[in-house]
Amino acid sequence: MELTAPLLRATGLDRRYRLPRTSLRGPRRYREALRGVDLDVSPGDGGIGIVGESGSGKSTLVRLLLAVDRPDAGTVSYRDRDLAAASAGELRAFRRDVQVVLQDPFASLDPRMRVGDIVAEPLVCLDVPGDHRARVHELLAAVGLERAAVDRYPHQFSGGQRQRIAIARALAPDPRVLVGDEPLSALDVAVRVQVMDLLGGLAADLGLALVLVSHDIGAVARLCRRVVVLHEGRVVERGETEQVLSAPQDPYTQRLLAAVPRLPA
Amino acid sequence: MTLLEIEDLTVRFGGRAVVDGVSLTIDAGDRLGLIGASGSGKSLTALAAVGLAPDDAEVTGRVRLDGRDLIGLRDRELAPLRGGRVGVVFQEPQTALDPLMRVGRQVAGPVHRLTGLDRRAAAVRAVELLAAVGLPDPENMARAYPHQMSGGQRQRVGIAIALAGDPALLIADEPTTALDVTVQAEILALLDRLVDERDMALLFISHDLAVVARVARRVAVLAAGQVREEGPLEQVLHEPTDDATKALLTAYRASAWSPSWS
Amino acid sequence: MSELASESSVLRTFRALLREPAGLIGTVLISLLVLCALVSLVWTPYDPTLVDPAAVWAPPFSGGRLLGTDGSGRDLFSQLLAGAQITTVAAVAATVVSGIVGIGLAVLAAVGRRSGEIVARLIDVLVALPTLLLAMVLSAVYGGSVLTAVVAIGIGTGVNVARVGRAEMTSALGTDYVLAARTSGASTAWIVRRHVLPNVAPVLLVQLSLTLALAVLAEAALSYLGFGTAPPTPSWGRMLQDLQVYVTVHPWAVVWPGAAITAAVLGFSLVGDALRDVTDPRLRRQAAAAPEVLA
Numbered sequence: 001m002e003l004t005a006p007l008l009r010a011t012g013l014d015r016r017y018r019l020p021r022t023s024l025r026g027p028r029r030y031r032e033a034l035r036g037v038d039l040d041v042s043p044g045d046g047g048i049g050i051v052g053e054s055g056s057g058k059s060t061l062v063r064l065l066l067a068v069d070r071p072d073a074g075t076v077s078y079r080d081r082d083l084a085a086a087s088a089g090e091l092r093a094f095r096r097d098v099q100v101v102l103q104d105p106f107a108s109l110d111p112r113m114r115v116g117d118i119v120a121e122p123l124v125c126l127d128v129p130g131d132h133r134a135r136v137h138e139l140l141a142a143v144g145l146e147r148a149a150v151d152r153y154p155h156q157f158s159g160g161q162r163q164r165i166a167i168a169r170a171l172a173p174d175p176r177v178l179v180g181d182e183p184l185s186a187l188d189v190a191v192r193v194q195v196m197d198l199l200g201g202l203a204a205d206l207g208l209a210l211v212l213v214s215h216d217i218g219a220v221a222r223l224c225r226r227v228v229v230l231h232e233g234r235v236v237e238r239g240e241t242e243q244v245l246s247a248p249q250d251p252y253t254q255r256l257l258a259a260v261p262r263l264p265a
Numbered sequence: 266m267t268l269l270e271i272e273d274l275t276v277r278f279g280g281r282a283v284v285d286g287v288s289l290t291i292d293a294g295d296r297l298g299l300i301g302a303s304g305s306g307k308s309l310t311a312l313a314a315v316g317l318a319p320d321d322a323e324v325t326g327r328v329r330l331d332g333r334d335l336i337g338l339r340d341r342e343l344a345p346l347r348g349g350r351v352g353v354v355f356q357e358p359q360t361a362l363d364p365l366m367r368v369g370r371q372v373a374g375p376v377h378r379l380t381g382l383d384r385r386a387a388a389v390r391a392v393e394l395l396a397a398v399g400l401p402d403p404e405n406m407a408r409a410y411p412h413q414m415s416g417g418q419r420q421r422v423g424i425a426i427a428l429a430g431d432p433a434l435l436i437a438d439e440p441t442t443a444l445d446v447t448v449q450a451e452i453l454a455l456l457d458r459l460v461d462e463r464d465m466a467l468l469f470i471s472h473d474l475a476v477v478a479r480v481a482r483r484v485a486v487l488a489a490g491q492v493r494e495e496g497p498l499e500q501v502l503h504e505p506t507d508d509a510t511k512a513l514l515t516a517y518r519a520s521a522w523s524p525s526w527s
Numbered sequence: 528m529s530e531l532a533s534e535s536s537v538l539r540t541f542r543a544l545l546r547e548p549a550g551l552i553g554t555v556l557i558s559l560l561v562l563c564a565l566v567s568l569v570w571t572p573y574d575p576t577l578v579d580p581a582a583v584w585a586p587p588f589s590g591g592r593l594l595g596t597d598g599s600g601r602d603l604f605s606q607l608l609a610g611a612q613i614t615t616v617a618a619v620a621a622t623v624v625s626g627i628v629g630i631g632l633a634v635l636a637a638v639g640r641r642s643g644e645i646v647a648r649l650i651d652v653l654v655a656l657p658t659l660l661l662a663m664v665l666s667a668v669y670g671g672s673v674l675t676a677v678v679a680i681g682i683g684t685g686v687n688v689a690r691v692g693r694a695e696m697t698s699a700l701g702t703d704y705v706l707a708a709r710t711s712g713a714s715t716a717w718i719v720r721r722h723v724l725p726n727v728a729p730v731l732l733v734q735l736s737l738t739l740a741l742a743v744l745a746e747a748a749l750s751y752l753g754f755g756t757a758p759p760t761p762s763w764g765r766m767l768q769d770l771q772v773y774v775t776v777h778p779w780a781v782v783w784p785g786a787a788i789t790a791a792v793l794g795f796s797l798v799g800d801a802l803r804d805v806t807d808p809r810l811r812r813q814a815a816a817a818p819e820v821l822a
Contacts, residue, residue, distance in 0.1 A: 054445050098710075103703075108706075109704055110722050111704075169707065188302055217522040246524070255447060260446055260523070261446075262524075263478050263517070264499065
């Protein structure tokens with residue numbers, strides 16, 4: 001069996017935040033956002049879902065995986081290189097390979113920039129060679145938006161369309177890993193299905209690995225072959241999605257799945 | 266006995282009808298679920314019915330509470346009816362609560378206004394209500410501020426406030442949408458129990474079919490401001506006749522998960 | 528197809544400004560100020576510095592003197608016109624300095640991690656510094672002139688701009704679109720230039736227009752106290768100083784420079800207020816009424 005290191009790997013991640021002092025004496029208290037979290041993902045492995053509720057540490061984990069924050073302990077490695085020690089060139093290569101789609105379609109696009117410039121931004125900042133204009137048109141088409149969108153502003157689009165723009169931007173540098181931080185949560189139910197299908201389709205067509213952070217079990221079940229359940233900063237269960245969802249071992253996972261409302265048969 | 270009768274309710278914003286001729290009846294002990302996608306007018310229907318539509322909205326039609334028409338009543342006359350007969354639970358526990366007031370006072374205030382109990386008795390009743398909505402250590406909880414509580418706890422306070430006037434009808438507008446799924450399950454169980462124990466009618470609004478199915482016995486499907494279909498829960502969900510209902514069901518099945526799945 | 532993106536936003540703002548009564552009146556007053564300044568560059572009815580012992584304390588509308596003369600026989604109307612120059616120049620120059628100081632400090636405070644905190648505290652301390660006191664100290668050291676007034680007013684008002692600017696920039700830096708830019712490989716300089724500054728510009732614009740009002744008042748005050756514009760350059764503040772002693776004997780003479788200062792400050796204040804009304808709710812209304820674009 002060929003052993004290749006996963007493209008993106010998190011090992012033993014710890015992250016804590018200082019709480020404001022409530023008394024002058026005594027040690028300063030911390031909030032443990034993440035404790036000993038391990039994760040890995042590679043293109044072609046079917047993607048991984050990160051399921052957790054509020055306070056689980058999933059947003060913190062996303063920021064660490066994207067190298068916009070540093071862990072207090074543990075490492076995030078890209079191609080076996082610790083990102084905390086990466087050179088500017090290595091960081092740039094990492095950013096080309098790992099991109100993100102954020103939760104709020106109304107906050108993730110700069111309201112004062114035209115859509116064309118928004119989608120082209122990674123191409124410019126990451127020095128991606130080639131015709132940027134053509135690439136932007138190609139990307140907009142891939143997410144189902146018309147070419148004329150390049151000259152318009154975000155406020156002229158609906159939530160679902162803005163999320164498509166965000167996806168187009170994320171795909172611009174031709175990444176290998178796409179991290180989605182609750183990309184469907186802020187969308188209307190009908191639109192959610194469309195964007196979910198879009199993500200699934202693109203992942204399959206482009207050979208992308210999806211890292212889907214979501215509290216929506218249905219989306220994770222459909223888009224990710226593996227899943228990790230986060231509770232209060234720790235991974236309480238991990239495994240093949242089908243396996244974990246049909247036979248959860250951890251009591252929290254069981255409670256979580258039992259709480260999902262369902263239609264009467 | 267008919268509690269709330271909404272007849273041909275229309276809500277316009279600058280000429281555009283967001284709620285377009287909606288008619289619904291809620292009897293005592295009813296549990297009606299109002300479902301629809303966002304923008305279908307479901308929240309606005311319920312809010313307009315009790316006089317909580319935005320100021321720039323134009324509301325026409327008839328809304329009879331205990332036989333008395335509410336449309337056109339001034340807020341002064343409407344407020345006691347609203348709290349006393351109809352309690353409303355809102356979506357965002359964050360914004361529905363005053364961040365600068367202890368939660369005990371926020372519950373005691375409406376109790377005092379609506380039941381005629383004096384302030385001391387109202388404070389005692391408030392603690393009782395906080396206990397009734399499942400808050401642990403209600404005496405101490407009453408002294409807490411909203412920001413010191415979790416989202417689920419805040420929503421329980423919101424429910425306590427809605428129950429302050431011992432209403433006959435509880436309107437819940439997307440009460441669990443902003444909550445985690447485990448917390449949602451608890452709150453839905455709570456509402457289920459309270460509605461039963463206090464013999465209230467329930468008008469539950471949500472875009473989530475499964476959530477509505479948990480608490481409602483009858484459902485009305487709203488799309489583009491109109492009631493497209495109405496009937497017993499099982500019937501509407503298993504034998505939908507309208508396209509809007511079918512679309513909601515299709516979207517649900519395409520994105521939801523259930524244990525019998527896979 | 529939406530028509531919202533076709534017009535230039537500057538033009539749109541200006542038109543919206545003129546629709547507000549405050550904006551309209553303010554713009555008219557400012558235009559008058561600028562007009563007086565420009566006209567006086569090429570022509571005044573009389574030389575404002577010309578002393579004419581024969582026409583001392585002439586009342587208004589007498590002998591060709593529109594507003595009369597002062598104790599040295601200098602024509603008041605001409606002084607008023609010429610004074611507009613200093614007022615305009617000082618106000619604009621001080622605001623430019625204010626902008627540079629304010630935006631510069633704000634960026635440093637918002638962007639730096641540890642150093643940012645230090646700069647933020649520095650701003651908070653400097654805000655407490657009275658502008659006029661600073662100006663008097665500078666004048667004592669470097670001599671009173673328009674330049675010292677401009678620098679002092681610029682720094683004094685600049686720290687207030689910095690305080691507001693830092694809050695806005697910190698907020699902008701916490702947005703999702705800035706996070707997305709960081710993951711797209713954008714450098715801090717790029718983010719500040721392309722994301723932060725354009726998004727805080729409306730708020731800073733309002734601040735700076737109010738700074739213009741403050742600058743007019745501050746320059747007048749400094750000249751009045753003798754720390755600003757030196758004679759013989761005409762200045763409204765100094766006119767007030769010269770004429771105030773005679774207020775019981777020749778009241779009408781004092782009124783003119785006072786009214787001029789008031790009008791100028793009012794003009795800039797009204798425009799600043801109107802700008803604030805125009806830029807903020809408009810953005811919200813625009814976002815709410817977004818027409819759908821068919822994919």
